[in-house]
Amino acid sequence: MSRYYCPFCSSRYQFHKTRSEGVLICGQCGxxxxxxxxxxxxxxxxxxAASAFLAPLLIMIIFVINDLNKEKPLRNSExxxxxxx
Ligand SMILES: [Zn+2]
Numbered sequence: 001m002s003r004y005y006c007p008f009c010s011s012r013y014q015f016h017k018t019r020s021e022g023v024l025i026c027g028q029c030g031x032x033x034x035x036x037x038x039x040x041x042x043x044x045x046x047x048x049a050a051s052a053f054l055a056p057l058l059i060m061i062i063f064v065i066n067d068l069n070k071e072k073p074l075r076n077s078e079x080x081x082x083x084x085x
Contacts, residue, residue, distance in 0.1 A: 004033035 006014050006026035015027035024033040 003036050005036055006031060007034050 004016060004024050005011060006016075006029065008031055009026055009028045013028065016033060017025050017027045019025050025031060026033055
């Protein structure tokens with residue numbers, strides 16, 4: 001089970017046991033094993049990809065909000081003008 005590792009012992013001298021409950025533990029210190037964090041690189045990639053997608057979106061949203069704030073008084077005056085007609 002190379003997917004799991006003990007965070008307290010050096011990886012060279014680790015041997016893994018399975019407890020009676022089916023939990024993987026370290027053979028040296030008896031602590032439950034941690035999942036290897038190669039998911040972290042995926043998470044980093046995911047975060048980078050997400051930020052690459054989200055950054056323009058956020059900028060768009062900021063621009064839209066700014067435009068709305070600018071347009072609101074204009075729209076109100078327009079609607080007032082429409083109401084007058
Ligand atoms: Zn250990």
